Amino acid sequence: MRRFLFGESGYPIVDTRKLARYPYLEEASGYIKESDVSIPDLLEDPAYEEARIAGRNRVFEALENTKIEDHSLVSEAEIQMELLSYPIARMIVSTVGDPFLIKRYALSEAKTGTLRWMDEDTDFVRRLAEQLDVELIVENGTMKTHFTDFLKNTAQLRSKGWKLINQRVEDGYVVLNKRKFLRVLQDALRRKLEDELPLEVNEKILETFQETTLELIEKIQERKSKYKAEDMGKIRTTRLPPCMHRLLATVQTGEGIPHTGRFALVAFLRHLGLRPDDIMRMFSTISDFDESKTRYQIEHISGITSGTKYTPPECSTMKSYGICYEPDDLCNRIKHPLSYYRIKGKRKTG
Ligand code: SF4
Numbered sequence: 001m002r003r004f005l006f007g008e009s010g011y012p013i014v015d016t017r018k019l020a021r022y023p024y025l026e027e028a029s030g031y032i033k034e035s036d037v038s039i040p041d042l043l044e045d046p047a048y049e050e051a052r053i054a055g056r057n058r059v060f061e062a063l064e065n066t067k068i069e070d071h072s073l074v075s076e077a078e079i080q081m082e083l084l085s086y087p088i089a090r091m092i093v094s095t096v097g098d099p100f101l102i103k104r105y106a107l108s109e110a111k112t113g114t115l116r117w118m119d120e121d122t123d124f125v126r127r128l129a130e131q132l133d134v135e136l137i138v139e140n141g142t143m144k145t146h147f148t149d150f151l152k153n154t155a156q157l158r159s160k161g162w163k164l165i166n167q168r169v170e171d172g173y174v175v176l177n178k179r180k181f182l183r184v185l186q187d188a189l190r191r192k193l194e195d196e197l198p199l200e201v202n203e204k205i206l207e208t209f210q211e212t213t214l215e216l217i218e219k220i221q222e223r224k225s226k227y228k229a230e231d232m233g234k235i236r237t238t239r240l241p242p243c244m245h246r247l248l249a250t251v252q253t254g255e256g257i258p259h260t261g262r263f264a265l266v267a268f269l270r271h272l273g274l275r276p277d278d279i280m281r282m283f284s285t286i287s288d289f290d291e292s293k294t295r296y297q298i299e300h301i302s303g304i305t306s307g308t309k310y311t312p313p314e315c316s317t318m319k320s321y322g323i324c325y326e327p328d329d330l331c332n333r334i335k336h337p338l339s340y341y342r343i344k345g346k347r348k349t350g
Pocket of ligand 1: 337
């Protein structure tokens, strides 16, 4: 089997099996560049048909399950196919060019990576961190990263366990166990992959993946059309307070919202009578949508599993969470987002 020897990184030898598992490593793209496979070969040669199918599957797995499946990496042909499926998947994602798909794909690669990295040794983690531009110091079995890297890569993690104030910090470095450090790297990889996409695609690439592109566009549209403002039944979007309007609009574009925002939005919509299934559909367009987790949260907030039907937070709490967005004149006269909705309704009908 062909092996790739790293240059000055200090990390010795990685076999192609490892490159196939981590195709976003610089060494993996270096390996592909050094091999004899050209882009026209990848697009047209019948010898790479399986790699094209694997690349297509990679994108569909990301879209549907936020996960890249493990495949057998025993034979050289299997390894090569897996390795090549990555650049092909990136081309396919780029032919669609949809921001939701890009986010979903990047997240899936990063999440799958995190699970796999747990099996790797410290040298590997060091190498990966270096490529993701995250500082790492390994000392006495613990991993330390500079607090600025920690903050940059945990901005989306809202639970208490990720707040800087709750970390052990020594001379500006946050001390983490391997699992938590890998979670930091997950976000760094997700952002990197997101930033790299979409790639420029030429006519030949568009033509090769035309069918897959259309299939993906249709699937994405299906997901998006499951939720539309008018599908909210009796809820009038024109009556929503600015905070809920913003949260809802963000969800509709497939972007994630903070945990506090999810809680506020779900509790608000439930209070207005939207059914859990409708809320589920609405959240299904978010790039990090996890069906069972989302259902659990919605049912918990709704009181179905918790026995307590939660009320949406008051304006003062929304402000302290940083999710009171662009309050308008009416906001100055109310203390609760639900009051805003009620008053707007009266104005309209009165
Ligand atoms: S003042 Fe209240 S209702 Fe208005 S945007 Fe802020 S949180 Fe929402």
